[in-house]
Amino acid sequence: MKRKITLKQIARELDVSISTVSKALKNSKEISADTIQKVQAFAKLYNYRPNNIALSLKNRKTNTIGIIIPEIVHHFFSKVIRGVELVANKRGYNVIIGLSNESFSKEVINMEMLANGSIDGFILSMSKETLLQQDYHHYNETMNQGMPIVMFDRVVSEINCDKVIVDDFNGAKNAVLKLISNKCKQIALITTRDYVSVGKLRTQGYLEALQEKNITPQAELILKMDDTLDYEVHLEKLEAEIEKLFKAHKNIDGVFAVNELYALSAMKVAKKMGLNVPNDIQVIGFTDGVLSKHSTPSLTTVSQHAQLMGERSADLLIDKIEAEFEVEEEQFQTVVINTELVERESTK
Amino acid sequence: MKRKITLKQIARELDVSISTVSKALKNSKEISADTIQKVQAFAKLYNYRPNNIALSLKNRKTNTIGIIIPEIVHHFFSKVIRGVELVANKRGYNVIIGLSNESFSKEVINMEMLANGSIDGFILSMSKETLLQQDYHHYNETMNQGMPIVMFDRVVSEINCDKVIVDDFNGAKNAVLKLISNKCKQIALITTRDYVSVGKLRTQGYLEALQEKNITPQAELILKMDDTLDYEVHLEKLEAEIEKLFKAHKNIDGVFAVNELYALSAMKVAKKMGLNVPNDIQVIGFTDGVLSKHSTPSLTTVSQHAQLMGERSADLLIDKIEAEFEVEEEQFQTVVINTELVERESTK
DNA sequence: GAAAGTCACGAAAACGTTTGCGTGTTAAAA
DNA sequence: TTTTAACACGCAAACGTTTTCGTGACTTTC
Numbered sequence: 001m002k003r004k005i006t007l008k009q010i011a012r013e014l015d016v017s018i019s020t021v022s023k024a025l026k027n028s029k030e031i032s033a034d035t036i037q038k039v040q041a042f043a044k045l046y047n048y049r050p051n052n053i054a055l056s057l058k059n060r061k062t063n064t065i066g067i068i069i070p071e072i073v074h075h076f077f078s079k080v081i082r083g084v085e086l087v088a089n090k091r092g093y094n095v096i097i098g099l100s101n102e103s104f105s106k107e108v109i110n111m112e113m114l115a116n117g118s119i120d121g122f123i124l125s126m127s128k129e130t131l132l133q134q135d136y137h138h139y140n141e142t143m144n145q146g147m148p149i150v151m152f153d154r155v156v157s158e159i160n161c162d163k164v165i166v167d168d169f170n171g172a173k174n175a176v177l178k179l180i181s182n183k184c185k186q187i188a189l190i191t192t193r194d195y196v197s198v199g200k201l202r203t204q205g206y207l208e209a210l211q212e213k214n215i216t217p218q219a220e221l222i223l224k225m226d227d228t229l230d231y232e233v234h235l236e237k238l239e240a241e242i243e244k245l246f247k248a249h250k251n252i253d254g255v256f257a258v259n260e261l262y263a264l265s266a267m268k269v270a271k272k273m274g275l276n277v278p279n280d281i282q283v284i285g286f287t288d289g290v291l292s293k294h295s296t297p298s299l300t301t302v303s304q305h306a307q308l309m310g311e312r313s314a315d316l317l318i319d320k321i322e323a324e325f326e327v328e329e330e331q332f333q334t335v336v337i338n339t340e341l342v343e344r345e346s347t348k
Numbered sequence: 349m350k351r352k353i354t355l356k357q358i359a360r361e362l363d364v365s366i367s368t369v370s371k372a373l374k375n376s377k378e379i380s381a382d383t384i385q386k387v388q389a390f391a392k393l394y395n396y397r398p399n400n401i402a403l404s405l406k407n408r409k410t411n412t413i414g415i416i417i418p419e420i421v422h423h424f425f426s427k428v429i430r431g432v433e434l435v436a437n438k439r440g441y442n443v444i445i446g447l448s449n450e451s452f453s454k455e456v457i458n459m460e461m462l463a464n465g466s467i468d469g470f471i472l473s474m475s476k477e478t479l480l481q482q483d484y485h486h487y488n489e490t491m492n493q494g495m496p497i498v499m500f501d502r503v504v505s506e507i508n509c510d511k512v513i514v515d516d517f518n519g520a521k522n523a524v525l526k527l528i529s530n531k532c533k534q535i536a537l538i539t540t541r542d543y544v545s546v547g548k549l550r551t552q553g554y555l556e557a558l559q560e561k562n563i564t565p566q567a568e569l570i571l572k573m574d575d576t577l578d579y580e581v582h583l584e585k586l587e588a589e590i591e592k593l594f595k596a597h598k599n600i601d602g603v604f605a606v607n608e609l610y611a612l613s614a615m616k617v618a619k620k621m622g623l624n625v626p627n628d629i630q631v632i633g634f635t636d637g638v639l640s641k642h643s644t645p646s647l648t649t650v651s652q653h654a655q656l657m658g659e660r661s662a663d664l665l666i667d668k669i670e671a672e673f674e675v676e677e678e679q680f681q682t683v684v685i686n687t688e689l690v691e692r693e694s695t696k
Numbered sequence: 697g698a699a700a701g702t703c704a705c706g707a708a709a710a711c712g713t714t715t716g717c718g719t720g721t722t723a724a725a726a
Numbered sequence: 727t728t729t730t731a732a733c734a735c736g737c738a739a740a741c742g743t744t745t746t747c748g749t750g751a752c753t754t755t756c
Contacts, residue, residue: 023705054711
């Protein structure tokens with residue numbers, strides 16, 4: 001088992017200096033054709049590759065970007081990663097991942113671990129705990145050290161950086177408008193407590209759609225779930241609450257849910273109560289998940305284009321990393337990704 | 349925007365040498381209490397953190413592991429990543445990902461990109477193309493340079509390295525035995541072409557179960573799909589083939605599918621043909637996916653414990669990385685993860 | 697034949713660490 | 727007072743690159 005070969009070894013073997021080897025490999029015209037040929041042949045034979053770490057140290061540039069997400073076993077986030085990886089690779093970067101597992105402290109630790117020279121910039125989506133605690137010092141400290149950050153999806157206006165978000169408001173609004181134009185009269189909203197920005201915006205979209213069509217929103221038709229619970233417990237409670245809602249308001253004929261699970265649960269409860277989807281009740285979910293496509297009936301959704309978000313985030317970040325000169329007044333942009341209503345069987 | 353502070357800057361500021369600073373920060377007893385206090389206070393004030401890249405170069409150790417997988421938007425693989433990340437983080441390592449997208453060349457490129465000093469070892473699952481082409485030179489070259497590799501799930505006996513695999517054979521066998529004990533008489537198998545090792549083993553498990561119960565396997569009950577097709581095309585063809593199979597053999601009362609999609613499609617076709625699951629036909633899938641739990645009826649599956657696979661892989665790799673002295677004759681182990689039959693509504 | 701120019705290469709610094717060893721100062725022991 | 731020891735610190739090398747600059751040996755030019 002032989003270690004990777006270095007310039008020094010080639011130099012010693014060929015009885016020239018390290019700098020000569022380095023230059024020869026780059027076809028520098030300082031070096032004679034003879035030497036170049038000799039060095040390159042030797043390098044090829046031993047499969048020489050420059051050591052990335054040494055290059056990173058020298059250039060103060062790692063060509064690696066860090067991505068911090070709350071959870072990886074989740075279609076939305078894994079699609080984002082795919083988008084990031086795609087662009088990063090194309091532009092010569094590697095991707096290193098950190099999972100916060102929705103925890104504030106893990107997010108901080110992960111960021112500190114990577115911020116010490118391992119990467120050139122961050123792409124991240126905030127953990128729920130961070131959103132709840134509203135403690136953003138680690139973002140600002142990181143940025144103050146000259147490390148650019150791009151936030152996606154779960155963002156917060158208090159932080160000044162590039163952002164890539166989904167047009168949650170219009171996505172939700174259009175979904176609800178669709179339900180209205182499909183003759184729904186009593187449209188329920190199933191959402192989370194709105195400390196997560198996206199949830200709040202989706203709720204606003206729902207309200208706006210109703211208002212635009214002169215429908216008076218009814219607070220009783222809005223179900224707010226606490227999503228910090230354990231998954232299984234959450235699911236049971238969710239179904240119970242939905243059932244209670246449906247029973248209290250038998251005339252509900254449309255449901256807009258802010259995520260896949262909620263929408264699916266709504267369909268499940270409806271089915272259980274003998275209601276037909278989409279004839280008795282139509283359902284739309286906000287999601288990029290895989291369940292929607294394969295459920296029966298398949299679920300009409302507001303697609304978020306997660307992969308595109310990843311791609312845009314990566315481009316934004318790398319652009320910033322590679323911007324030679326800092327502009328006077330730093331300019332941050334927010335890219336808004338349009339949603340798309342994917343109609344399936346759960347709506348007419 | 350100030351750069352990260354370095355030892356050199358602290359040294360200059362405090363008018364001591366770099367080595368004194370370094371030692372002071374480590375509480376070396378070579379350094380006086382006074383100086384230690386002074387240095388540490390200053391370091392804390394400026395939030396000094398040693399530069400990872402410099403450490404990596406010096407120690408010839410990056411504390412980073414690379415994971416190469418064919419696809420990330422896939423529950424199995426993202427769960428494996430979660431497991432890897434969990435263990436890696438606990439043991440002080442970062443994780444860098446590379447996606448091969450089932451392509452041989454992307455796999456090679458990704459590995460070369462990371463093998464040049466960026467990481468200490470690989471965890472990987474082979475791409476379909478690599479399995480088809482049976483070209484394994486890049487694995488051996490990487491290992492020859494002293495970079496350990498752990499392969500998981502999709503492995504091949506020609507390569508000598510640590511491996512973590514699922515007990516595909518017994519997983520499949522037990523699933524089929526379950527169907528048999530549930531009174532199924534005609535059990536169909538829906539599988540892929542068997543260039544992927546796991547597919548082959550699952551087929552063997554199916555056959556073994558039948559044999560053990562003295563049931564003669566019928567070739568006509570085995571449906572082999574070509575899974576190199578485009579996703580949508582694949583899906584349509586799949587359903588058509590399943591329908592053909594069911595119509596040709598009306599007495600099929602059990603189905604074992606080697607993955608989630610196949611199992612779901614079987615249920616969908618059955619439903620379409622007016623068959624009730626599980627009363628007319630029982631279905632079991634081999635998968636760790638999320639669809640199974642939320643389908644109607646929910647799907648009985650052979651769980652692969654993907655996260656555990658990731659954890660074991662990471663432990664195996666890090667153990668090898670940290671093994672100070674190479675043993676005379678290198679010893680490789682293969683860890684077999686037991687499957688678990690998760691019974692849901694698609695079986696009686 | 698001397699000055700100028702070209703060619704081909706090497707020395708050294710720099711990136712940010714860690715660490716073995718050398719050394720000057722002071723205090724304790726002889 | 728002299729020797730020894732402890733103390734507190736600095737020097738320098740090393741990790742593997744890249745790149746600027748210097749230099750000796752030729753070749754060209756007048």
